[in-house]
Amino acid sequence: MRDFNACFEICLNQKNTGKHIFFDNQGNILLDGETNSFISNDMTIKSDAYKVYESKTSAIFISQQNEIKSNFICLKQREILRYLRDEYDLMIYSRAAQLFSWVKSYNYCSTDGTRLSSINEDLSKSCSSCQKSIFPKISPCILVAVLSDEKILLAKHLNTPFFTVLAGFVEYGETLEECVVREVYEEVGIKVHDLKYHGSQTWPFPNQLMVGFIAKAYDTEIKPDHSEIESAEWFDKSNLPTIPPRLSLSRSLIEKALNFLP
Ligand SMILES: [Zn+2]
Structure with a gap:
């Protein structure tokens, strides 16, 4: 999937040749139960579709399937996550699902x-x-791994089974860097500096752009905001709690941040 580039072309009522991603009339993605994939093999079908990726030899179309074949499984929202093989699958799902939703709603x-x-x-x-x-609309959201000289600060948010980095939505009139400083102070009462950009990731639940940073703490006394956080603690590299699963930016951010610790 790495050779596909994003594009957008309206391909209504015509024969479309390439890979196809299908949604039901509620916007739920359809997984092929035989291949366990949400992207079909190359084929030609007559459909009301939108081309959302192309490569030199193929393309990816999104369309609504009104008659759902028996081998299709309808997945709601995050149920797709366990069928995504890598970050490219996540990227393609993210673009396909958000564009389908935009085409069908907001009328x-x-x-x-x-x-x-x-x-x-x-x-x-x-x-x-x-x-x-x-x-x-896309909602920018920051993630930040806060480091002391020897430890990483991880928090357990309400209703999540793991410890992770701090996060929050960017507010109007705010830069990403200002958002990082504000969110860390609001959530754990710590001032941070020396921000380093880590990377970004699309996250389609529903339409976020996650931007990851690593920051240094001025002090280490944690005052957690219990309306958002169940607990927050400093962890050694050798004594980490359960952290988020693969494919998430928070996971790669934690792994990168650990390299800065002794
Ligand atoms: Zn108007």
Whole structure:
């Protein structure tokens, strides 16, 4: 899947040749129970589809399947996660699911209630009444691994089975760096500095862009905000609790941050 590039093409009522990703009328993705994959092999089908990736030799289309074949399993939201083999599967699922949702929903202008146009090639929908173009929304969210000289700070959030890095949504008028400093102080009462960018990841539940940082703590006294966090502790490299599963940015961020510890 590494040779596919993102694209967007409206391919309604025509024969579409390539790989296909199907959704039901509720927006749930359909998994092929025989291959355990949500991406079909190359084939030609007549469909109302949207091309969302292309390579030199193939393409990936998304479409709605009204008659669901018996070998398909309908997966709700995060149920797909255990069928994703690697970060490319996550990326493709993320683009496919969010674009399908955008094509099918958000059909009325929030200013005047006019029915919007169908999706345009630049992903916008237009309002014929107020002339606005409306684009899909993405919510930026920071993740931060906080380090002392010898330890990493990990928190257990309410209703999660593992310890992980701190996280929070970017607010209006705020830079990513300001968001990191604010979130850490709000969640554990610690001031941080010396921020290092780690990487980013798309996360389609529902439409987040996670941006990971590593930061140094000025002090080590934790005052957890119990409305968001069950507990927060400093951990040695050799004594880690259960951390998030593979494929998550929080996992790779923790692994990278541990390299900075003695
Ligand atoms: Zn309008």
